[in-house]
Amino acid sequence: MNPATPTIKSGWKTSATEPSYPPPSPPERSAPPAPRFGETIDRFINQLWSEAGLAENTLTAYRTDLRSFSAFCDKNNIELRRSEPVNLQKYLLSLRETSQLAVSSIARRLVAIKLFLRYCYNNGWMEHDVATQIESPKKWQHLPTVLNTNQADALMSLPDEHDPLAVRDRAILELFYATGLRVSELTGLRMEDVNLDVGYLRCVGKGRRERIVPVGSRAIESLREYLTDLRPHLAEGRSTNRLFLSRTGRGLDRTNAWRLVVKYARRLGISGKLSPHTLRHTFATHLLAGGADVRVVQELLGHADVATTQIYTHVDSSRLKAVHSKFHPRQ
Helix, strand or coil: CCCCCCEECCCCCCCCCCCCCCCCCCCCCCCCCCCCHHHHHHHHHHHHHHHHCCCHHHHHHHHHHHHHHHHHHHHCCCCHHHCCHHHHHHHHHHHHHHHCCCHHHHHHHHHHHHHHHHHHHHCCCCCCCHHHHEECCCCCCCCCCCCCHHHHHHHHCCCCCCCCCHHHHHHHHHHHHHHCCCHHHHHCCEHHHEECCCCEEEEECHHHCEEEEECCHHHHHHHHHHHHHCHHHHCCCCCCCECCECCCCCECCHHHHHHHHHHHHHHHCCCCCCCHHHHHHHHHHHHHHCCCCHHHHHHHHCCCCHHHHHHHHCCCHHHHHHHHHHHCCCC
8 A cells, every 4th residue: 555545444543643632522413514615724723723722834734735625625526524534535645646745744734634624523514523534644754864063063154254144144053053943933033032141042932832942152152243243234224123134124034044044055065955954953963962861852942742852862873883882892
């Protein structure tokens, strides 16, 4: 069976990747007419926002996924009220065949659809609880791409002094590597969120969870230079409390911050994809390699579950060899 193909199962089970949701009522019932598909999606997203506390980016992705599913149902004359597991299987297979989506992307869409179908069933708009009969596709867990310490140091030094925004760019790169912030967390920082005298910053992560993260001395030095020499000029004539500003004085958005990191990665000549999340992976991996406790790294990254952090506990082959040579009795 194609690894991306969901399987039909019996019994009720919630995937570990899915937000918790109330179990269904007894099946086999007559369902009243549901609201229009689009209206039902809006109601569902609003409920997730108010009750589950999911991040805005997650809600946007769920909305996009559900609208794609809605379009598929309309095209194939599938009535939501009488939807069957085979309909959902056909949709997911079409994603694999026509859109060439990765298994991880299909799995994420399936999570959104299963939660939505469960929501519709609990509200009496579906005759059967289809979500319980679909199992998520299995996927490989890939180790994250990380930089070694020499590559990280080289990346920090890339902003050209002749570039008028070099001071800002260096501060952004240093802060990504020093704190492991997500790109949306970094671009959302306000002036009052950073205390360079104490060496900490405050950010709001997924699920609107707030955390305090220490900032290293090199990142503090770069931030001081940016705040003293460049930010006042970028903000001239504008009233904004955003920490990082664009060339026009507006708050730097996540797309431009992502492009900034990619630009310097290309200059460095790193093969493969490198993004702000690569610096987040690098931050976590280097901390753990240096002996940091996984629970501390979990707190710094803002992970709700330590299992998410444990992917960074891999070690490179050179360190494995060094440990083996040091401790094995027959060396």
